[in-house]
Amino acid sequence: QVTPGIVAEWGKSVHARVTPAQALAKPELKRCVSATQVPKDSAGVVVGCAECHTANPQVHEDTFEHNGFQVHIVVTPKDCAICHPKEVEEYGKNIMSHAYGNLMNNPVHHNLLDTVDGFQDFTGVETVYKTPDAETMADSCLYCHGTKVEVKGVKTRETSMGEMEFPVLTGWPNQGVGRVNHDGSLGSCSSCHTRHAFSIEMARKPYTCAECHKGPDVPAYKVYMVSKHGNIYYSMDKDWDFKNVPWVVGKDFTAPTCATCHASLIVDEEGNVVAKRTHQMNDRSPYRIFGLIYAHPHPKSADTTIIKNKAGLPLPTELTGEPVAQYLIDAKEMAKRREAMKEVCMACHASSWVGGQFARFEKSIETTNAMTLTATKILLKAWETGVAKGLAQGDSVFNEAIEKKWVEQWLFFSNSTRFASAMAGADYGTFANGRWYMSKNVQEMADWLQFKLQGLKKAQGGEGVKGKK
Numbered sequence: 001q002v003t004p005g006i007v008a009e010w011g012k013s014v015h016a017r018v019t020p021a022q023a024l025a026k027p028e029l030k031r032c033v034s035a036t037q038v039p040k041d042s043a044g045v046v047v048g049c050a051e052c053h054t055a056n057p058q059v060h061e062d063t064f065e066h067n068g069f070q071v072h073i074v075v076t077p078k079d080c081a082i083c084h085p086k087e088v089e090e091y092g093k094n095i096m097s098h099a100y101g102n103l104m105n106n107p108v109h110h111n112l113l114d115t116v117d118g119f120q121d122f123t124g125v126e127t128v129y130k131t132p133d134a135e136t137m138a139d140s141c142l143y144c145h146g147t148k149v150e151v152k153g154v155k156t157r158e159t160s161m162g163e164m165e166f167p168v169l170t171g172w173p174n175q176g177v178g179r180v181n182h183d184g185s186l187g188s189c190s191s192c193h194t195r196h197a198f199s200i201e202m203a204r205k206p207y208t209c210a211e212c213h214k215g216p217d218v219p220a221y222k223v224y225m226v227s228k229h230g231n232i233y234y235s236m237d238k239d240w241d242f243k244n245v246p247w248v249v250g251k252d253f254t255a256p257t258c259a260t261c262h263a264s265l266i267v268d269e270e271g272n273v274v275a276k277r278t279h280q281m282n283d284r285s286p287y288r289i290f291g292l293i294y295a296h297p298h299p300k301s302a303d304t305t306i307i308k309n310k311a312g313l314p315l316p317t318e319l320t321g322e323p324v325a326q327y328l329i330d331a332k333e334m335a336k337r338r339e340a341m342k343e344v345c346m347a348c349h350a351s352s353w354v355g356g357q358f359a360r361f362e363k364s365i366e367t368t369n370a371m372t373l374t375a376t377k378i379l380l381k382a383w384e385t386g387v388a389k390g391l392a393q394g395d396s397v398f399n400e401a402i403e404k405k406w407v408e409q410w411l412f413f414s415n416s417t418r419f420a421s422a423m424a425g426a427d428y429g430t431f432a433n434g435r436w437y438m439s440k441n442v443q444e445m446a447d448w449l450q451f452k453l454q455g456l457k458k459a460q461g462g463e464g465v466k467g468k469k
Helices: 004-011 020-024 049-053 085-091 095-104 107-117 134-139 141-145 200-204 206-210 220-226 228-239 258-262 331-345 351-385 401-423 435-459
Strands: 064-066 069-071 119-122 127-130 150-159 162-170 273-275
Touching (some): 064 162, 095 107, 095 141, 107 134, 134 141, 200 258, 206 220, 206 258, 220 228, 258 331, 273 331, 331 351, 351 401, 401 435
Antiparallel strands (some): 064 069, 119 127
């Protein structure tokens, strides 16, 4: 009566139809649970409201007395781990689980957030930034990265059953991938398996990933839409089986979605495992192509705030592109992950096709990183000559026009080109935020620098600087 939509949605879920005991009785490859046993009082009943919202009450700061029961509002990965411990453990190795801390606890990334979300005012001479408020951050960057959920007291509310006390939460609502929960856990399983259906079908479809991976910084969904894989998906998905476990390539689906390549348990029609299920997500990916500021081998730790380059910056590369190797996976691990991804590809493609695709992809990493370096050299020259203020002047590296163009170079245009190369996304690597914009942006940065240097020379009584370069 209170939330009929939630109840109806749950009623269609696997949770409403299968008990943990029944799930554990299935053959291993057909299981959606990784626990070897569950609490006796839960084994024989379906997973309803109480099984999640009364679990682990002692570690939930939002636990409150509710009609004789100890209930909490926020269901966390620790609660899901009762039935899905392996998935929760794997997700802890996923960079997404640390998305809040990797953004908010990294001073460089946090400074970028401030210049994106902060309010700008004009003094009559220049613009100044004001620190963004919590609501703005929760509505923008932290929507996907996750908020920090905290309990700030209780509040009495009038209900249909009389007055009741409820916890007051900050950072709520949120279902970001790196949400910091008040029980110490990180993440929200409902980012991909949205409540209250918690559907494997939803997690396997690209629309779910599109919520946070649509661009222009991470244009994975847009690229997928125009790729040949996307063509097949949007034409044929009505005939696919998104619920079958394990997922049978060629029978249940005929082209990969995001989950196929990065997460799902895939088998062939004889039951041979093509790829094991993983919630780490990056263990089939040798490269982190989301450039910060360059594409680089994946970090060893999901907590990237521990990384320090030679300049003391919490970045996985130097400003000039060299990887900070001690914090990144080595060549052996990269080769292992590359082969794991190729195994998925070769469920449908010949080795020559796969080899050619990877050669193009890795060349795109090389060329986009080179273009980012070109843009960085221009910015370094601007700082060196004093026409822009950077780290040496104790200033933000994201607040001036040339700095914002530098950000666009690696955050939008290089990323778009690499994602297009990885998934054969055609124009997103060319004219749609791709190579055209990389070259155009570099030239605009160079022209901006020359314009500023001309002005500086004139101000100093000189004749200016001749020549375009």
